[in-house]
Amino acid sequence: MPEHQILTGVALRPWDAADSPGCYDYEIDFCAAGSRVYPLGAECAVIRPEQIMLLQRKQLTAVPCGLTGRESGFSLLLDSHCAEMPLSNGQSPGDALQALCAESGCVCLHSPQTAAICSALMQPVQNEKLTRLRIMELLLLLLDCPEREPNAPARCMLRETEIARAAFETAMTQKHERITIDALAARVHTSPTYLKLCFRRTYGTSLYAYIRAEKMQRAAAEIAASERRVIDIAADYGYDNSSKFAAAFRKVIGMTPRGYRKNSNVRMEHLQAVR
Numbered sequence: 066m067p068e069h070q071i072l073t074g075v076a077l078r079p080w081d082a083a084d085s086p087g088c089y090d091y092e093i094d095f096c097a098a099g100s101r102v103y104p105l106g107a108e109c110a111v112i113r114p115e116q117i118m119l120l121q122r123k124q125l126t127a128v129p130c131g132l133t134g135r136e137s138g139f140s141l142l143l144d145s146h147c148a149e150m151p152l153s154n155g156q157s158p159g160d161a162l163q164a165l166c167a168e169s170g171c172v173c174l175h176s177p178q179t180a181a182i183c184s185a186l187m188q189p190v191q192n193e194k195l196t197r198l199r200i201m202e203l204l205l206l207l208l209d210c211p212e213r214e215p216n217a218p219a220r221c222m223l224r225e226t227e228i229a230r231a232a233f234e235t236a237m238t239q240k241h242e243r244i245t246i247d248a249l250a251a252r253v254h255t256s257p258t259y260l261k262l263c264f265r266r267t268y269g270t271s272l273y274a275y276i277r278a279e280k281m282q283r284a285a286a287e288i289a290a291s292e293r294r295v296i297d298i299a300a301d302y303g304y305d306n307s308s309k310f311a312a313a314f315r316k317v318i319g320m321t322p323r324g325y326r327k328n329s330n331v332r333m334e335h336l337q338a339v340r
Contacts, residue, residue, distance in 0.1 A: 071197050074147030074158075075204070077186065079139045082130075083255070089142035091162045093174075093207065093282040094118045094129075095183035099136030100268060102226055103129045103171070109226050110171050111140075113269055117174050118185060118218050119207065124170035132230060132268060133279060135270040139186060141200065152209045165215055172215035174207050182206070221266040228253050229267035232260055236276045240283075243303045246272060281317035283308075288326050293320045 068078040076089070080101075094101070103110040103120065104127035111132075112118045145159030152161060165172055182203045186196065221229075231253045236244055249272070250260040255302045264272040280302045287298050299322075300309035314322050 068142075069193070069196070070228060071200050072135060074144035076142040077139060077196070077200065079250070080136060088144050088146075090122055090145050091143040092121065092122055093141040093143065093203075094138060095186070096136070096138040097132075097187050098138070098185070100132040101129055101136050101138065102132055102267070104223060105170065108222055109221055109223055109267075111226075111267065111269070112173075113219070115175070115180050116218070117179055117207070118171055119165055119174055119311075120171040121162075121166040124205075132233070134183065134227075136280070137187070138263070139183075141203075152205070152279075156208075158204070158208060165208075169217060170220055173218045174215055175208070179203060179206050218267060219266075221263070225263040228255055228260060228263040231274065232264060232272065233268070233279075237279065237283075239279055240302050241300065277313055278317045283293045283316050284322070285312065286320050287339060290323055295326075298322075315333050 068076055068082050070076050075324035094112055095117050096114055096203065099110050100114075103118075104111070104275060105124050106126050109122075110118065114117045141160070143162065145157075145162050152158065156164075165174075166241060182199050186199055186203070188326055235249060235252050246257045250257040253260065255263070261272060264275070268275050284298055284302050287301075289291065291298075297306050297311070299305075299307060302310070304313070311321050314320075314325070320323055320328070
């Protein structure tokens with residue numbers, strides 16, 4: 066889905082679309098799956114599934130990037146000088162955006178209502194009028210809600226993110242091995258204790274739990290897309306025991322591998338996102 070100019074001063078761009086020139090000074094990002102990191106000098110902000118983040122674009126010191134390779138989401142790009150949005154408190158959209166980002170340059174804004182709208186906006190644009198109404202509703206909820214409590218997004222140091230990503234990529238490259246934290250730490254030239262700290266601050270969970278969940282997500286994709294024996298797929302992900310693989314698979318996916326294969330209505334985008 067390409068970038069769409071939906072309102073004056075507001076464009077909708079999926080994360081898989083190419084960046085385009087524009088006079089946008091803010092963006093509102095919604096993460097549907099995976100995790101995405103935003104470099105802010107020596108620090109990074111991290112957005113995780115079902116989170117909505119408002120960002121002042123001048124704070125970015127590099128292009129945002131995914132942490133797992135399976136990120137999906139979108140950005141609402143805002144030109145605060147041109148965005149047309151009548152706010153009940155009399156503020157202009159630019160004043161409201163500036164006030165929200167005044168302290169740190171980025172904030173998380175989330176509620177079940179806004180998350181539902183964002184999920185709808187993840188679908189391809191077929192009815193521009195309906196999409197325009199959804200975006201207007203979302204912006205009003207985010208910018209014009211007196212009960213809204215902005216929260217600071219997860220933060221970590223850029224060096225911590227680099228270590229965590231290197232460990233993750235190493236583990237997934239050698240997914241057929243049962244690699245230990247000590248071995249991973251040696252590969253990325255740090256201590257096991259510091260590696261565990263970096264990983265939790267970057268990915269929001271423990272290294273073992275995240276890598277196991279990622280393996281099961283990838284195994285699920287292979288089970289759904291091929292007729293290979295489950296035990297052979299299990300071996301690719303370091304399991305030589307079908308019972309242990311089935312237990313790990315059920316814990317992440319919510320059903321057995323064979324049950325998953327038989328259920329033709331299961332769609333990968335509806336799997337539980339790893340947090």
